Amino acid sequence: MGFEKRDYSHASVQGLSIPVIQSPAFQIWAQESFTTPVAITWEYTIPPNDQVWSIVNFSADSSFIIALPFTIELNGTAIWSEINNYSVRWTPGVPSSFKVVHPDKLEITLLYMYAEPHSVYWEMDFWKEPVH
Amino acid sequence: MANDYPDGFRRLLPGHTVDLTSGFARPWYMGTTINIAGSTYSTYTITITDPDSIYYIDVVNVSPQAFTDFGIRVFLSSVAYVAGGFAGYAQIPMRVNPSIFLLYGDTIEVEISNYDDSLRQFLVNVHGTKITKPAGFGRVPGAYFTASSHVSDVLTGILLTDGSVPTPTSWEWNFQDGQPKQTTQNVYALYKTPGSYYPLLKAFNEYGYDTFAEQVPIVCNSELYPINWSEYDPFANITLGVNSVTITATPSNYGIYSYMDLLGRESHAFMVTFALQTTLMQAGSRHCFMKFGNSLSAEDAESIGSVGIELVESGGHNIVLLRATLPGGALDDGYDGIVADGTPLYFKLYHASGADTVSLNIYSDAAQTVLLASLSLTSDTFKTLTYRYIYLTRGSGGATTGQITAVISHVTYYYL
Numbered sequence: 001m002g003f004e005k006r007d008y009s010h011a012s013v014q015g016l017s018i019p020v021i022q023s024p025a026f027q028i029w030a031q032e033s034f035t036t037p038v039a040i041t042w043e044y045t046i047p048p049n050d051q052v053w054s055i056v057n058f059s060a061d062s063s064f065i066i067a068l069p070f071t072i073e074l075n076g077t078a079i080w081s082e083i084n085n086y087s088v089r090w091t092p093g094v095p096s097s098f099k100v101v102h103p104d105k106l107e108i109t110l111l112y113m114y115a116e117p118h119s120v121y122w123e124m125d126f127w128k129e130p131v132h
Numbered sequence: 133m134a135n136d137y138p139d140g141f142r143r144l145l146p147g148h149t150v151d152l153t154s155g156f157a158r159p160w161y162m163g164t165t166i167n168i169a170g171s172t173y174s175t176y177t178i179t180i181t182d183p184d185s186i187y188y189i190d191v192v193n194v195s196p197q198a199f200t201d202f203g204i205r206v207f208l209s210s211v212a213y214v215a216g217g218f219a220g221y222a223q224i225p226m227r228v229n230p231s232i233f234l235l236y237g238d239t240i241e242v243e244i245s246n247y248d249d250s251l252r253q254f255l256v257n258v259h260g261t262k263i264t265k266p267a268g269f270g271r272v273p274g275a276y277f278t279a280s281s282h283v284s285d286v287l288t289g290i291l292l293t294d295g296s297v298p299t300p301t302s303w304e305w306n307f308q309d310g311q312p313k314q315t316t317q318n319v320y321a322l323y324k325t326p327g328s329y330y331p332l333l334k335a336f337n338e339y340g341y342d343t344f345a346e347q348v349p350i351v352c353n354s355e356l357y358p359i360n361w362s363e364y365d366p367f368a369n370i371t372l373g374v375n376s377v378t379i380t381a382t383p384s385n386y387g388i389y390s391y392m393d394l395l396g397r398e399s400h401a402f403m404v405t406f407a408l409q410t411t412l413m414q415a416g417s418r419h420c421f422m423k424f425g426n427s428l429s430a431e432d433a434e435s436i437g438s439v440g441i442e443l444v445e446s447g448g449h450n451i452v453l454l455r456a457t458l459p460g461g462a463l464d465d466g467y468d469g470i471v472a473d474g475t476p477l478y479f480k481l482y483h484a485s486g487a488d489t490v491s492l493n494i495y496s497d498a499a500q501t502v503l504l505a506s507l508s509l510t511s512d513t514f515k516t517l518t519y520r521y522i523y524l525t526r527g528s529g530g531a532t533t534g535q536i537t538a539v540i541s542h543v544t545y546y547y548l
Contacts, residue, residue, distance in 0.1 A: 024274035024342055025231035027213060047345035048330045049275075056229045061215040064247055065201045087216045093228040102330075102345075121205075121215050127229050130343075 023051065027125035034112040034120065041109040048102035051128040055098045055106075060088040060122035066114060070122070073107040074098060094127050101131075160187060163257035166244070173203075173245040176256045180234045185262040186269065187234040189226040192242055194218070197253040203245035209238050217247075226260075235271055268339070273300040275335035275344035279321070282346075285353050286545050287392055288360055289320035292331060296342070300335035307331050324399065324547025326354035356392065356543040361524055363390040370525060376541035379419065379525050389526030391428070398518040399424075401485035401548035407498065408479060410538045412472040413445035421540055422481060423523040435459075437517050439490050439509070441479065442528055443538075452477075454492040454507040456514075467494060467505040474537070477504070485548055488514050498542070 030042050046053055058080070060068055069083035072090070079098055080090050092098070100106070110120060168174045180187055192206055192214075199220045206214040206224065213232065214224055226232065234240060246252050273296040280291040294303060294317045305314045307321055308329050321331050328349040334341050358377040363370060370390050371378045377390060406422055413419070423440025439456040450472040456463045470477060478495040491508040495501070524540060 023231055024272055025208070025211075025213070025229060026274065027211065029212065045347040047347045049332060049343040049345040051343060057214070059215045061203045061205065061217045063203075063245075065203075065217045065219065085217070086219050087222070089214070089216055089224075091225060091228045094230060121212075123212055123215060125213055125229055125231075127231055128342075 023128035023130070025125060026053075026128055027123050029121065029123035030108075031119060031121040032110075033117065034114070035117045036115055037111075037113050039109060039111045041107050044106045044108075046100045046102045046104045046106070049128075050131050051101075052131055053100045054094050054127040054129070055100065056091070056093055056125060056127045058090040058108075058122065058124045060110075060120065062121070063119045066118055068120065069111040069113070071109045073109070074100065075105055076107075088122075097127070157261055157263050159259070160262045161257065161259050163255065165253060165255050167251055167253050168244060168246040169251050170246060170249040173243055175241050175243045177239055177241045178258060179239045180236055182262075183236040184265055186265050187238075187260055187262045189232065189234070189240065189258060189260040191259050192222070192224040192226060193255075193257040193259070194222040194224075194242065194244060195255045196220070197255075200252055201247040202252070202254070203247065205243045207239075207241040207243065208232060208234070210241070235265070270337070270339040271298060272340040272342050273298055273335040273337055275300075275333050275342040277331075277333050277344060277346075279331075279346065279350060281350075282348050283351050283353065284321075284323065285355060285357055285360065286324055286326060286547070287322065287356065287394065289322045290350060291318065292321055292333070293318050294333070294335070296333070296335040296344075298337070300337050300341075302336045304334040304336070305331060306334070321350060323350075323352040324394075324545070326352050326544075326546065328352070354544045354546065356545050358390070358524060358540075358543070361390045361392050364388060365390065376539050377524055379536065379538040379540075381536070389428075390524045391526070392522045392524065394520050394522070398520050399547055400518055401483050401487070402519065403480065403482045403546040403548055404522075404544065405478065405480045405500070406543045407476045407541050408441075408538065409474050409476045410443060410450060410472055411474055411536050412448070413443055413450050413536050415445050417536070418442055418444040418528040419536070419538065420523060420526045420528050421538070422479070422543075423526060424483075424519040425521050425523060426518060428521060437513055438519075439483070439514075439517070440523065441481065441492065443536075452492075452494060452505075452507070454481075454490070454509055456490065456509050456511065458511060458513045460511070460513065463509045463511060465492075465507040465509055467507055469504065470494075478542075483514065483517075483548075486515055488512055490514055 028044050065085055067083055067085050068088045071078055071081040162178050164176055166174050201219050203217045204222055205212045242256050244254050276295040277292050284290050303317055305319050328351050330345045330349050333344045358372045359374050365388055369381045421441045425434050425438035426436040434457055437458040442453040442455045444451050451466050451468040454465045480493045483490045489508050489510045493506050494504045496504055
């Protein structure tokens with residue numbers, strides 16, 4: 001089955017053309033295995049590729065249900081932090097996202113709190129717009 | 133909300149436009165039930181087989197038959213975009229990234245990990261909206277490349293290998309140092325001036341383009357290591373080391389040299405510094421060091437001109453000559469106050485772009501604070517002189533065989 005979840009009528013009659021999306025999806029990610037409690041930080045510097053990047057999604061999981069305290073910093077300032085056993089996810093989307101450009105630096109910190117071995121995976125994806 | 137279009141995102145981007153037809157938005161849904169053994173995972177894959185639509189994904193729902201813990205990763209064409217751990221059910225909103233849509237041949241894979249020890253049954257649903265694919269709409273390449281190294285020396289190429297997906301139809305490489313852009317798929321980044329550079333790849337196909345730069349720059353060091361230089365040395369008079377070059381004898385002709393080709397490009401200006409240690413030249417002999425020329429022909433047969441440093445013996449000591457061989461004749465400016473006992477001298481040879489003067493400073497210390505002499509040559513020819521080869525060392529025309537020991541090192545080259 002299917003059903004309309006949005007009212008598109010206001011848009012479908014607005015015009016006969018739309019600009020083509022130019023920027024393919026882009027993501028950064030990491031996977032790390034842990035055996036002892038440790039804090040680890042991944043750094044990513046936005047490269048100078050003539051685009052403005054929007055942070056639209058961050059999610060993470062592990063090889064078992066464990067608490068995953070993540071903090072994301074932008075240029076040294078925390079912009080998001082959460083500890084959750086389930087569904088670690090931050091989805092600001094485009095309208096309310098942080099816009100970043102080179103040389104902005106993202107630091108993603110995980111506090112791994114367990115003495116048991118597990119692997120943790122996270123990914124962050126961006127919506128990239130040309131500078132204009 | 134005038135710009136809020138059926139894929140759910142505002143449309144403010146520049147670029148070419150495509151025509152849409154009214155009433156094009158339709159919901160789509162696919163789902164299945166899968167059984168997953170304890171502590172294993174399984175994947176539900178949807179492959180888009182409709183060539184006429186653009187598929188947007190609204191939500192992925194996963195419900196186990198009974199309350200349990202499980203993990204999910206959602207892959208779009210084999211790239212994971214969402215991950216999470218869940219208990220009881222999962223509802224994953226997917227429409228947060230305007231870049232994410234599916235076309236003919238693309239796949240969405242929902243990978244479910246059963247964290248329980250026993251077999252579990254999961255219901256998987258994927259909901260979304262599809263629109264009629266306008267003519268001229270397709271997937272733009274995701275620009276990407278890898279660099280063979282992130283540290284180089286001037287005039288030493290680094291291979292940049294295109295990894296864009298899908299394969300572009302054309303490429304534009306901007307090396308960000310002012311040199312002409314290149315349009316082949318894989319290129320060598322070759323820098324003439326020390327610094328940090330972020331090469332930029334613009335990957336095109338018929339639908340548009342994407343740009344990519346690495347987050348780590350290519351750092352180009354200033355020092356030219358002789359090991360990278362080419363050598364024509366039939367009598368083994370020249371030994372190229374890692375950080376220096378040693379000349380054990382001046383040959384009787386100029387057909388012997390070590391050189392660096394500017395790799396197909398021409399230089400109009402430069403600054404070079406280096407250290408030189410010599411013993412006394414034999415009477416009547418002469419030798420060139422750090423000479424800039426336009427061809428590999430004989431020194432006095434340069435069709436455009438050359439300029440460099442020569443050492444000659446005179447009255448029991450060496451003389452440094454800043455010497456140019458030009459179409460209108462040769463120019464010299466000399467300094468005879470040097471010792472020839474192996475004490476190193478430090479040189480800085482300089483020619484600004486378009487200038488009519490070439491200058492040489494000679495220092496007694498590596499820090500270039502104690503100036504021994506300043507030499508210069510002036511000619512209108514220098515205004516348009518171009519250089520393609522740097523001779524680290526070469527014999528000089530008309531020389532007689534003579535024994536010296538010369539060591540040239542710490543070569544730092546700046547392309548101006």
